[in-house]
Amino acid sequence: MDFKDYYKILGVEPTADDKAIKTAYRKLARKYHPDVSKERDAEDKFKEANEAYEVLSDAAKRAEYDEIRKYGGQHGRPFQAPPGWESRGGAGGGGFGGGDFSDFFSSIFGSNGRGSGSPFGRGQQQRSAGRRGQDVEMELAVFLEETLANESKKISFQVPQHNAMGQRTGDTSKTLNVKIPAGVTDGERIRLKGQGAPGVGGGANGDLYLIVRFAPHPLFDVEGHDLIITVPLAPWEAALGTKVEMPTLTGKVNLTIRPDSQSGQRLRIKGMGLANKQGQRGDLYAQLKVVMPAQSDAATRELWNKLSEKAGFNPRAQWSK
């Protein structure tokens, strides 16, 4: 167990007054609140800040902590409570029991050390004898091809386990076969009732929420229910027109490129996009991209030369207006 420097966590001086501590805490809480922050370890940082504030905002706890800190604690270094240490405020504390604080915190203030001042999960656990299990949320990567038909997918996920006191005791792995409904969209939530964490004391199970995330496709981009594919063309193909065999999500189509096509131009192939809930499919857009050969030999350059003399084309006509 490592020592935690609560002042460092909140980014305040050890001499900071209550107001400065509160301000620092609020700032961190806003920054790292798991519902707000995108950072990966936001939840841990939020909990850490909560724990630090729990101690430093309470005069008695802060005094106790300061004593320990004087005893030689350094942030991140191994720590052991002084021999015979017993918290003065601990035993008679909140009696809340459901805290999510660190071992370091418990070693100083005992596991009952939580006061009522903590904003974390206030009052929720006591309402009824049976407590509903937690909902579990996870992202589910779905390939574009899988959205066209009702496909099944095997998923594994972690479900938090709690004892009768509501304390977290660990995680268990669960595996499920999930039917991915045809026409799902990116960001859509799929609810699987009762597949979350088990209820405590006869409470109902929580639910599992799957948030659909489209896996990036090597060829297709998604825009609503439409798909976009980039079609590379040689300059002469764009100039003369051609036929291109083009991949779709399910097979291939022949695409006719008209003479004098432009780079960036979009051609629509109806009904080859993604499906919606009613089974109708969006369109596939082929976006043309004129690509130059990486190198050209003397003979080719000579041909380009002739072309430039003949074509009389100024691509920057707009500039001279």
Place this chain on the structure above:
Amino acid sequence: MSSTLIVQLDMRTFCQEADLTADCVMEIVEHGIVEPSGRTPEDWLFDDRSPVLAKRAARLHAELELEWEGVALALELLEEVQQLRSENDMLRQRLGRFVQ
């Protein structure tokens, strides 16, 4: 095999699912954070996205000491940021394909 279904929750079930008191849910609805169908709380029906949204709102309210107006605004802005981020990712990817 698990299947998916369209869920509509009445007030009582909703409170259970979201683990919130009726008073708290009323505040959340009054501020337009979740929008059930039906006129009075007895008729309210919530969709299955609502419990998560309401819980999020309640957490922000309690843990960041935000007023409900602030919670509503924060959630709207967070939603918008999320949309802009994914749109940005998508455009970036498309641009990449075109430029490379």
